[in-house]
Amino acid sequence: xxxxxxxxxxxxxxxxxxxxxxxxxxxxxxxxxxxxxxxxxxxxxxxxxxxxxxxxxxxxxxxxxxxxxxxxxxxxxxxxxxxxxxxxxxxxxxxxxxxxxxxxxxxxxxxxxxxxxxxxxxxxxxxxxxxxxxxxxxxxxxxxxxxxxxxxxxxxxxxxxxxxxxxxxxxxxxxxxxxxxxxxxxxxxxxxx
Amino acid sequence: xxxxxxxxxxxxxxxxxxxxxxxxxxxxxxxxxxxxxxxxxxxxxxxxxxxxxxxxxxxxxxxxxxxxxxxxxxxxxxxxxxxxxxxxxxxxxxxxxxxxxxxxxxxxxxxxxxxxxxxxxxxxxxxxxxxxxxxxxxxxxxxxxxxxxxxxxxxxxxxxxxxxxxxxxxxxxxxxxxxxxxxxxxxxxxxxxxxxxxxxxxxxxxxxxxxxxxxxxxxxxxxxxxxxxxxxxxxxxxxxxxxxxxxxxxxxxxxxxxxxxxxxxxxxxxxxxxxxxxxxxxxxxxxxxxxxxxxxxxxxxxxxxxxxxxxxxxxxxxxxxxxxxxxxxxxxxxxxxxxxxxxxxxxxxxxxxxxxxxxxxxxxxxxxxxxxxxxxxxxxxxxxxxxxxxxxxxxxxxxxxx
Numbered sequence: 298x299x300x301x302x303x304x305x306x307x308x309x310x311x312x313x314x315x316x317x318x319x320x321x322x323x324x325x326x327x328x329x330x331x332x333x334x335x336x337x338x339x340x341x342x343x344x345x346x347x348x349x350x351x352x353x354x355x356x357x358x359x360x361x362x363x364x365x366x367x368x369x370x371x372x373x374x375x376x377x378x379x380x381x382x383x384x385x386x387x388x389x390x391x392x393x394x395x396x397x398x399x400x401x402x403x404x405x406x407x408x409x410x411x412x413x414x415x416x417x418x419x420x421x422x423x424x425x426x427x428x429x430x431x432x433x434x435x436x437x438x439x440x441x442x443x444x445x446x447x448x449x450x451x452x453x454x455x456x457x458x459x460x461x462x463x464x465x466x467x468x469x470x471x472x473x474x475x476x477x478x479x480x481x482x483x484x485x486x487x488x489x490x
Numbered sequence: 491x492x493x494x495x496x497x498x499x500x501x502x503x504x505x506x507x508x509x510x511x512x513x514x515x516x517x518x519x520x521x522x523x524x525x526x527x528x529x530x531x532x533x534x535x536x537x538x539x540x541x542x543x544x545x546x547x548x549x550x551x552x553x554x555x556x557x558x559x560x561x562x563x564x565x566x567x568x569x570x571x572x573x574x575x576x577x578x579x580x581x582x583x584x585x586x587x588x589x590x591x592x593x594x595x596x597x598x599x600x601x602x603x604x605x606x607x608x609x610x611x612x613x614x615x616x617x618x619x620x621x622x623x624x625x626x627x628x629x630x631x632x633x634x635x636x637x638x639x640x641x642x643x644x645x646x647x648x649x650x651x652x653x654x655x656x657x658x659x660x661x662x663x664x665x666x667x668x669x670x671x672x673x674x675x676x677x678x679x680x681x682x683x684x685x686x687x688x689x690x691x692x693x694x695x696x697x698x699x700x701x702x703x704x705x706x707x708x709x710x711x712x713x714x715x716x717x718x719x720x721x722x723x724x725x726x727x728x729x730x731x732x733x734x735x736x737x738x739x740x741x742x743x744x745x746x747x748x749x750x751x752x753x754x755x756x757x758x759x760x761x762x763x764x765x766x767x768x769x770x771x772x773x774x775x776x777x778x779x780x781x782x783x784x785x786x787x788x789x790x791x792x793x794x795x796x797x798x799x800x801x802x803x804x805x806x807x808x809x810x811x812x813x814x815x816x817x818x819x820x821x822x823x824x825x826x827x828x829x830x831x832x833x834x835x836x837x838x839x840x841x842x843x844x845x846x847x848x849x850x851x852x853x854x855x856x857x858x859x860x861x862x863x864x865x866x867x868x869x870x871x872x873x874x875x876x877x878x879x880x881x882x883x884x885x886x887x888x889x890x891x892x
Contacts (some may be wrong), residue, residue: 357657360628
């Protein structure tokens with residue numbers, strides 16, 4: 298079975314490819330370039346195409362499929378018109394699948410399941426990465442706020458942190474919000490502070 | 491209690507009414523909280539609507555009908571209780587093609603321009619390098635208006651030229667790369683091609699059909715039944731947004747809102763051109779006023795005339811190579827829901843047409859039309875070739891276009 302993965306995100310495409318490679322009988326093609334997409338499809342002649350929902354070329358691909366019906370290679374959206382649960386699951390995961398008519402659901406399901414799982418795993422990784430970056434950025438702001446307090450009030454680092462913490466508790470806000478306010482105020486005041 | 495509605499849209503100026511209903515608090519006045527799903531392909535806007543990520547969506551009117559008839563996806567009946575606007579698209583040609591056409595920055599009429607285009611198109615076809623046109627979607631008014639115009643000018647859309655799908659944000663780049671010679675796309679994407687110096691605007695779709703139906707607010711029919719009171723609130727909020735949108739006093743404010751990254755993510759000045767009906771046709775030249783370029787409010791523009799749905803069905807049959815089918819025609823007509831529009835606005839004093847259908851393209855001079863409790867003035871709504879579409883004669887209209 299010839300499987301095309303169209304994804305402008307190279308890392309995600311690799312993760313999907315790696316997952317599908319464990320399934321028997323799959324020849325996998327990864328397309329990350331937007332230009333020349335249709336020509337690539339004609340070369341690959343895929344039985345199944347996976348494409349992420351955020352890909353701006355989806356309408357172009359669907360147009361190609363609707364025209365290619367005339368070439369006797371009909372391609373239907375998704376696995377099976379009646380298999381609404383799979384479709385909903387793939388949309389939730391952020392991936393669309395196009396399948397040549399007549400391929401049995403038994404052959405397609407494992408591919409679709411794997412792709413959905415890989416999409417979800419990638420989304421989790423992205424969320425974790427964003428959270429980690431966010432935490433780093435927050436720590437940086439708290440550090441800056443502490444240094445500002447240490448310089449302007451002549452307190453030690455633990456004292457500066459205690460002041461931020463106390464202010465946060467008394468005003469029912471998070472420490473990062475207080476730190477952010479301190480840094481912003483300091484930037485606004487410039488050298489004057 | 492506040493209802494929450496999730497609305498899908500593509501970054502185009504004509505997604506303006508739900509956005510402005512939210513930004514100016516008109517939705518809040520109806521106890522609605524709107525959230526937005528911004529996507530970059532119609533396929534994804536449609537999928538999110540069909541599988542419940544959105545309650546309602548900014549959608550190409552022909553796509554709402556195609557989806558209801560099961561073209562390209564399993565059939566799912568959609569409902570369009572509100573037309574988001576008429577026209578607002580333009581035809582842009584590459585600099586090279588503009589030179590061949592000799593358009594020199596005037597919005598030439600569709601007939602004169604069509605004659606020149608035909609000569610070039612036939613030459614190119616005979617040379618084995620047919621002109622390529624980019625449209626935003628197979629089931630779009632862009633595709634249907636372009637084809638209507640070409641066919642009437644003696645250019646066979648599927649034989650003399652090539653028409654391909656190009657996502658709006660890449661239209662200018664595709665033209666620059668020589669992948670297409672001409673595009674039919676909504677704003678701000680024509681103006682972006684002009685500003686990049688890759689093409690010139692030569693025609694507005696309003697010159698092909700002065701009151702051509704463009705985007706609709708679409709919902710799954712089933713979902714509409716579940717949440718109709720909230721949808722009616724949204725309709726009232728969007729009518730107020732429309733009134734705000736067309737007032738020149740508000741053009742700057744609204745252009746600034748729509749230009750923001752979470753909406754169109756486009757330069758403020760380009761968005762302002764579209765909403766003020768003033769287009770720069772060639773890079774560096776002064777803006778020219780084009781009346782009715784976008785038409786979002788007056789003359790009950792948002793009323794979903796069943797005859798508009800039927801015209802779109804006639805074009806779907808025409809260009810998908812289908813035969814007229816009475817049951818399908820009925821299913822297509824049913825997508826447009828004037829009953830919901832009326833129910834939403836019945837006590838607001840907003841003019842409500844008394845009929846559900848009209849003869850499209852029949853008004854060449856201002857005409858008074860009866861509405862509940864009075865009349866409104868309908869201005870020119872003609873097709874450029876002077877033809878009109880009588881929905882009672884749908885089948886013979888389709889046959890006459892074969």
